[in-house]
Amino acid sequence: MDELVLGVDGGGSKTRALVADASGKVLGSGAAESSNYQSVGFGPATDALRLAIDRALQAAGVASARPFAAACFGLAGVDRPGEGELFEQWIAAQGLARLAVVVNDAELVLAGGTPAGSGIALICGTGSIAYGRAPDGRTARAGGWGHLLGDEGSGYDIGVQALRLAARTADGRADAADLLHAVLAGWQLDHPSQLIGYCYRPEMTRAEIAGLARQVIALAEQGDVHARLILERAADELGRVVAAVMRQLT
CATH class of the missing domain: 3.30.420.40 (ATPase, nucleotide binding domain)
Structure with missing residues (x-):
């Protein structure tokens, strides 16, 4: 073989x-x-x-x-x-x-x-991190702190922001009804009162929360202002992560 x-x-x-x-x-x-x-x-x-x-x-x-x-x-x-x-x-x-x-x-x-081996890579998945290498071989990173200390702009971060806005909407503290409905539909729930039990069940994973980013993106593509704001904030945070690596390498 x-x-x-x-x-x-x-x-x-x-x-x-x-x-x-x-x-x-x-x-x-x-x-x-x-x-x-x-x-x-x-x-x-x-x-x-x-x-x-x-x-x-x-x-x-x-x-x-x-x-x-x-x-x-x-x-x-x-x-x-x-x-x-x-x-x-x-x-x-x-x-x-x-x-x-x-x-x-x-x-x-x-x-x-980067076939030449130098540049900056950005990962935005369940978590977020940027890693860069300069032409002279120096490396730098930013982000990658995990969900308690960072992961801004990640799928998990987007999911959490959507959940928090959905909860505020259910209370009447915000007006993002379409986002609330999208979150419930994404998890096949019938009522906002089910969110607490679903989110805090022992088998809940960060990957599942990050999966809500799909609902947020789909809603933003339909023009929903609340979903767009969540994604714009995430993009800003990711830009800051990349900029931090650039500063370290220049």
Whole structure:
């Protein structure tokens, strides 16, 4: 069997794995739930990684490629010294690859979008982060603080803003009836009183809240002023994140 390589993009909402041959031709892909260990924990994160990899191998028609010749894991939540070591140890214990690299998922975006290797990558998914590299090799980042400290402009942030405005509307403190209806419809709820129980149930995830961004975007495209304001605020915040990286690199 020819040697294969593995690429994994592990985000806050989903994990995707690609199996390719040495020329870079993609042979199979697989997906699973979030592998951001800061959100779901290390065990569930590695379970998602394993599932996505196994599905990619199955799609490629390969029973097993372990060890891969090389593997790159771009993982959300892994962006500070020492945070990737747990995953490096797990990869080694699994015998997944002879050569493995673990980086933040923003580095994948930068590598894919800037062939020269320099520029700024912005991720706006469940969370938000910007990562940049100057032509001289210097790197910088901004954002990526998680939902309690930051993630401004992210899908989760948009979802939370929509929920808060929906709650105020249900109280009569705001007038965003269309947004309230969109939120309820997105979660298949019949009445605003159901929002509390639904939002605070133990199995609620940040990815599910981030999914409300779809309703906000759809409503904004229809011209709803409240939805547009939420998205404009998110865009402003993302612009500030990118600008912060630019200042660090200039």
